[in-house]
Amino acid sequence: MSQTPLHIAQDFPATSVEEWRRLVDKDLKGKPFTSLQSALEGGLTLQPLYTREDAGPAAPPEPPGVAPFVRGTNALGLTEGGWLVCQEYSEPDVVTAAEAIRVDLEKGVLGVWLRLGETQGIRVRNTEDMERLLAPVPLSRTPVHLEAEEDPVLAATLLLKTAERTNTPPSSLQGCLGVDPLGVLARKGAVLSGLQAAFAEMAPLVASTREDSPGLRALLVSTRAYADAGATSVHELAWAIATGVEYLRGLERAGIPPEDAARSLQFSFSVGSQFFPEIAKLRAARLLWSKAVAASGGSPEAQAMVLHARTAAATKTRRDPWVNMLRSTSESFAAVVGGADSITTSPFDEAIGLPDEFSRRIARNTQLILRDESSLNRVADPAGGSYYIEQLTRDIARAAWTELRRIEALGGMAAALVQGDIARVLAETVAARNKAIRTRRLPIVGVSEFPNLDEQVVSRTPRASENASPASRGPAELEMTPLRPVRLADAFESLRDASDRYLAAHGSRPRAFMANLGTVAEHTARATWIANALAAGGIEPVQHHGFADVAQAASLIAASGARLVVLSGPDAMYPEWVPALTAALKQQSGRIVAVAGRPGEHEAAFRAAGVDLFIFAGGDLFETLSSLHKQLGVS
Numbered sequence: 001m002s003q004t005p006l007h008i009a010q011d012f013p014a015t016s017v018e019e020w021r022r023l024v025d026k027d028l029k030g031k032p033f034t035s036l037q038s039a040l041e042g043g044l045t046l047q048p049l050y051t052r053e054d055a056g057p058a059a060p061p062e063p064p065g066v067a068p069f070v071r072g073t074n075a076l077g078l079t080e081g082g083w084l085v086c087q088e089y090s091e092p093d094v095v096t097a098a099e100a101i102r103v104d105l106e107k108g109v110l111g112v113w114l115r116l117g118e119t120q121g122i123r124v125r126n127t128e129d130m131e132r133l134l135a136p137v138p139l140s141r142t143p144v145h146l147e148a149e150e151d152p153v154l155a156a157t158l159l160l161k162t163a164e165r166t167n168t169p170p171s172s173l174q175g176c177l178g179v180d181p182l183g184v185l186a187r188k189g190a191v192l193s194g195l196q197a198a199f200a201e202m203a204p205l206v207a208s209t210r211e212d213s214p215g216l217r218a219l220l221v222s223t224r225a226y227a228d229a230g231a232t233s234v235h236e237l238a239w240a241i242a243t244g245v246e247y248l249r250g251l252e253r254a255g256i257p258p259e260d261a262a263r264s265l266q267f268s269f270s271v272g273s274q275f276f277p278e279i280a281k282l283r284a285a286r287l288l289w290s291k292a293v294a295a296s297g298g299s300p301e302a303q304a305m306v307l308h309a310r311t312a313a314a315t316k317t318r319r320d321p322w323v324n325m326l327r328s329t330s331e332s333f334a335a336v337v338g339g340a341d342s343i344t345t346s347p348f349d350e351a352i353g354l355p356d357e358f359s360r361r362i363a364r365n366t367q368l369i370l371r372d373e374s375s376l377n378r379v380a381d382p383a384g385g386s387y388y389i390e391q392l393t394r395d396i397a398r399a400a401w402t403e404l405r406r407i408e409a410l411g412g413m414a415a416a417l418v419q420g421d422i423a424r425v426l427a428e429t430v431a432a433r434n435k436a437i438r439t440r441r442l443p444i445v446g447v448s449e450f451p452n453l454d455e456q457v458v459s460r461t462p463r464a465s466e467n468a469s470p471a472s473r474g475p476a477e478l479e480m481t482p483l484r485p486v487r488l489a490d491a492f493e494s495l496r497d498a499s500d501r502y503l504a505a506h507g508s509r510p511r512a513f514m515a516n517l518g519t520v521a522e523h524t525a526r527a528t529w530i531a532n533a534l535a536a537g538g539i540e541p542v543q544h545h546g547f548a549d550v551a552q553a554a555s556l557i558a559a560s561g562a563r564l565v566v567l568s569g570p571d572a573m574y575p576e577w578v579p580a581l582t583a584a585l586k587q588q589s590g591r592i593v594a595v596a597g598r599p600g601e602h603e604a605a606f607r608a609a610g611v612d613l614f615i616f617a618g619g620d621l622f623e624t625l626s627s628l629h630k631q632l633g634v635s
Helices: 017-028 093-104 127-133 152-165 181-188 195-210 224-228 234-255 256-262 277-296 323-337 355-371 387-410 413-417 419-437 490-506 520-535 550-559 570-586 600-609 623-630
Strands: 038-040 044-046 084-089 109-114 145-147 173-180 216-222 266-270 308-311 342-344 511-516 540-545 565-569 592-596 613-615
Touching: 017 145, 044 387, 084 093, 084 355, 093 109, 093 127, 093 355, 127 152, 127 277, 127 600, 145 152, 145 216, 152 195, 152 592, 152 600, 173 195, 181 195, 181 216, 181 224, 181 234, 195 216, 195 234, 195 256, 216 234, 224 234, 224 266, 234 256, 234 277, 234 387, 234 413, 234 419, 266 277, 266 323, 277 308, 277 323, 277 387, 308 323, 323 355, 387 413, 413 419, 419 490, 419 623, 490 623, 511 520, 511 550, 520 540, 520 565, 520 592, 520 623, 550 570, 565 570, 565 623, 570 592, 592 623, 613 623
Parallel strands: 084 109, 084 342, 109 145, 145 173, 173 216, 216 266, 266 308, 308 342, 511 540, 511 565, 565 592, 592 613
Antiparallel strands: 038 044
8 A cells, every 4th residue: 555645735736616617517508507506495595616705704703602603602512511402391291291201301301391381282280280290300400491382471480489399499490481472472372461561570580580590591582483384494583583682672671681681581493404504594593693682782691692492393294204203313413513502302203293202212312312422512513614504604694684674674573473474474485385395396205205105104192283272361462363383294194184084985095097108117217206196195006017009008997997097108109109098098987097297299189189187297296186186086
């Protein structure tokens, strides 16, 4: 083996961006360079290459632990012990939730996040309930985070009383009391006392915790309602900062200076499926909050954001839920790289119902493996210095700042919610995203791509309706229509649900006879694509490979009893086979004929022969499958 050292920088000449661009333009063969760019939600565009010039000034950015905290709020990053593994609990029964907490704390969880409420959380109604719930929790060394459905101040009071009754020194308490009136407004549609009264109620709580429990943050800015309702990363970030700014202002009017208010706030973000943009979002969040607090007169210490991240609920599926383990792993990974102080990994069966012990174990072990086996806590700001992520961080920050200014012009976040502006933006975003899902430009593995009609159903105790409200709620001072949670898989899973009902009623699923023309080599790729597309709607494909002639094909199809027939094969065979076979099939009563692929110049002739529809990549597959459901009597 040669012992001559390899000097890459010397042995390989540097290539300029201009030279790279000339080669790319040559390979594009007339296509525009923009064809290599990728559009992101929120109006952002990804370039095919990022260089030092894109990263900005030659001087390195501030190190971790220095305002504006893009690289994290700790000088050593997460290298001292790692992030806080903080699992979430929402089982309605106090005893069941307490047992889940006990097991998780024994198995490596370091903090607990409690969703409290009558419909979507643990039903804690008094101090005794809270004491039973927290019985397994050593409060003096375990951070406890609250997120209440309707009355966060009451929930905070119950926690503080429990600490007092268990002789826990207030100075040892850690976590967040979760007072988030705008989060309650967005999720439940009402703040009973009104916003100004809420600030007046929050002020003494902030003052007392600042004095007696410096490790306990009183206020929460949660983006759960927005992320669950379909917000883009840019909107989620902008609305979080807008909420924080509204809290600073409201508390200042109630007598709490911005310095103390900022030190009493914790932020909670959802982390979705776009890996690098989610990393950039968390980094941009610290940057924007630092700027906002600085503009309010806050010190550099007050500008440091305490950031919790939770794997997104909207990305999880009920069908093939095992894939959710991969989704949660990727999302947890992004949260770590983005520098979250604490992370919750949702159980893979979250979209189905209440988790069981197995799914909670997988959830907590996801983070333990990322920390202890993948050693993700051993590098401070692992994303730092990446030209791509640094530029993306700035792009997201600029876009979110523009949205923040728009919200401010409307009168702030509360006004934007009550006036319906947030709901309008979310409706537009969801519509655009649904279009990408329906055409499979945004594929969902196990649902719209590679579905398994024979998968074993995972059953769990169902959760209450997300938008259900206690019947006893009286008139509120501040009201709006609650934001409606959505999941990416909702549309296609509704088709699968209809197929299941059809199966239960008829003993078999709706079927499609796959009339595959030509040799196996000629039709396999297209036939496989069509079979997966049909299965996404719960339609079972019955494959037949090759025919001697039209008469034989028509005879076999008639014998199958299938009402839906899909002709699939090489384009070159279509002009001869499609009109003749379609005409023969249309003589059979109630036959629906579809052709795989775009018809091009033959569309008029094929339709004249009786072809009902064409199934092709880029088309609205959901609309096609919905139409087939109606014709087959499925819906």
